[in-house]
Amino acid sequence: MCRLLGVVAREPAALGDLLAEEIPEFLALSREHADGWGIASWAGDEAAVVRDVAAAHDSARFAAATRTELDSGLLHIRLASSGSPVAPQNTHPFVGPGIAFAHNGFFAPRDALDAVIPAELLATAAGNTDSERYFLLLRALLREHDPATAISLAAARIRARATEFASLNCLLLTEEALYAYSEEDPRSEVSKRRGPDFFRLRYHATADRVVVGSSGLPSAEAEWSLLPYRQVLEIHRSDLRVTIHPADPAATAA
Structure with missing residues (x-):
């Protein structure tokens, strides 16, 4: 399993300054979630992504990345699922034109979505994770839907086609906004073992920033x-406005 952290700020600043309290806590989590890390960010109209297979707490590249100036970003630390190698192509966030995506959780089988992902997108898969399939399905849905609806529909299609899932938690970063989605199956082995709070996402808004993160951040x-x-x-x-979108009605029948 993995951990997620995202921020949108009113003014650009170094990531380590924007998340001065949260970064040390996030790094502490990387001692368990030690199978790589990634950061996607926006500053003005420029996007940047950096990833590494090293544990974040032991990575000079992570320390350097916290000096990046940004006004919005998402961070991911990975605890690889069984059978999913620690490799650059399996490291989040996954990126496409104008978007970045990170997932916390798993669903099985990993190819459960292959039949509903357009062939030309499926052919771009670089790794073997269920998370990358989640991202490719989302990219397809974004061709016809706004991001909030696309996320709801993607989650519904996973529920309909997977034989099991633990969590569908994710962050999606676009030029316009940062999106977060939270869902778990409390019957999953992971949820039973980790407890009812493990897959929760929480957020906090102030005048200068909005932060969203996984449980485990004190x-x-x-x-x-x-x-x-x-x-x-x-x-x-544009203005740090926070909107909560209920599940799209179409997602219940997806």
Whole structure:
């Protein structure tokens, strides 16, 4: 399993300054979630992505990346699922034209979505993770839907086609906004073993920034708002406006 952290700020600043309290906590989690890390960011109209298979707490590249100036970004640390190698092509975030995506959880089988991903997108898969398939399905849905609807539909199609899943938690970063989605199956082995809070996402808004993150960040546990399951959090880059989108009605029949 993995951990997620995202931020949208009113003014660009170094990532380590924007998340001065959260970065040390996130690095502490990387001692368990030690199978790579990645950061995607926007500053103005420029996007950047950096990834590494080293553990974030032991990576000079991660330390350097925290000096990147940005106004919005997502961070991912990976705990690889069984049978999914620690390799650059399996490291989040996955990127496409104008978007970056990171997933926390798993579904099985890994090819459950292959029949509903357009062939030309499926052919671009570089790794063997279920998470990359989630991303490719989302890219296909974004051709016809807004991001919040596309995320809801992608999650519904996983529920309909996978034989099992633990969590569909994800962050999606676009030029316009950062999106977060939270959903788990409490019957999964991971949820039973880790407990009912393991896959929760929480968010916190101030005048200068909005942050969203996985459980395990002590600063978030008590004071941040819980993102309800099957709802999409949208944080607008232009003005930090926060919108909560309920599950799209079409997603219940997907």
